Amino acid sequence: MNPLRKLTGYRRQRAAVLLVAVGAVASGCGTPSPRTAPDDRIPFTAATVTDRGDGRFTLSWTAPGAGRVKVYTGTAQVRTGRAVASGGGRVTTTVRVGGRADRQWFRFVPSRGEPLTLADRSVRLEGAANVRDAGGYRTADGRWVRMGRLYRSGGLQDLTDADRATLRRLGIGPVYDLRTRSEAAADPDRLPEGADYRRLNVLGDGRTIANTVPHSPDEARSLMSGSYRDFVSAGPAPEAYREMFASLPGTGDSSVGSTGSTGSTGSTGGAAGGGGAGAQAALYHCTVGKDRTGWASAVLLRALGVPRSTVERDYLASNRYLERFNEQALHEVPEKQHATFEPLMEVKEKYLDLSFDEMDEVYGSLRGYLHKGLGIDDEELGRLRAELLVG
Secondary structure (H helix, E strand, O other): OOHHHHHOOOOOOOOOOOOOOOOOOOOOOOOOOOOOOHHHOOOOOEEEEEEOOOOEEEEEEEOOOOOOEEEEEEOEOOEOOEEEEEEOOEEEEEEEOOOOOOOOEEEEEEOOOOOEEEEOOEOOOOOOOOOEEOOOOEOOOOOEEOOOOEEEEOOOOOOOHHHHHHHHHOOEEEEEEOOOHHHHHHOOOOOOOOOEEEEOOOOOOOOOOOOOOOOOHHHHHHHHHHHHHHHHHOOOHHHHHHHHHHOOOOOOOOOOOOOOOOOOOOOOOOEOOOOEOOOOEEEEEOOOOOOHHHHHHHHHHHHHOOOHHHHHHHHHHHHHHOHHHHHHHHOOOOHHHHHHHHHHHOOOHHHHHHHHHHHHHHHOOHHHHHHHHOOOOHHHHHHHHHHHEEO
8 A cells, every 4th residue: 555645545635736836967978969059059047937826927037148038928839929028138027917728838039049938837737736847947058858748747546627638738648657556556547538558667566655654754764765776776667767768759669668548549649738739748657746756857857968956956846846735645644643654745855865876876877877777878868858858
């Protein structure tokens, strides 16, 4: 029994939690694409979009040497035609946008250099927690991870019909379920028709956070530590992550790892609000989207060239995204057991460090892990970057 499922008492919540919300790659981990003249590059060194939840969005950007920046908005990533803001090379401003969309997109257009299209990372679903875009981060060499192509989340067993419609509009194709067989059987994903379901069991059937209820805080912390090392080198984990990376849309063999679908198999077609015309998005998840999913995101972002400090901030953001979910979960267990379960409910930098330490100890480096652990050679890594990076 997954202890996090015990915390929530297996209950289905109609009013589920609303979300309030790869430094340089290790030496030798593939060769970056040649960079051209400055005007061909994205000049933004920082940029974010924050949805305030009331129709207002806070836009922030830093773009040295870009001249004036104009910002346009729209409800589809490929259609952002209405001007809402402008300014110099370093601006933070809040704008109001009428109506409500699955995602509101903003295109930052500099006078010099290439534009950048971003949205708030949060995807608000009634029946799932910790749902967010895995992209929108800057790499060490100045490129950006494309948004609208990769999503991460917690369990999808409680999706409403409206949630499923949202995922369909986002163009979700492959859905990678990183849970164990027993977890998936107890709480099967409720996916939109056309989503291509793939279960990739990361932890197997050993004693892990997926199937062990701790009896003390120390045991809970020990389970977390052991599981984070297991993500890297134990049991089925390397093969599960390899299959996920090898079959991401546009980057490899889309048939790898398929274990059946809850709807019709195959493509969902174009992503109306996602990665552009004809683009297909993917989603990966575990029970609450923080541990197995957190390591998947960490490896992916590092492989793409995102600095480790940025990766760590993305990983730790699960604490914020799951705050209300965790509060509700703790209400369902006696107060005297809170201290025992709390270590399972939070992410800490030291846990992620354990995974990176295991990677270095077993494989020598990120490049060694990608090559030997996940079977991703430089050619495949190049395809992954070409598909998921802009600039």
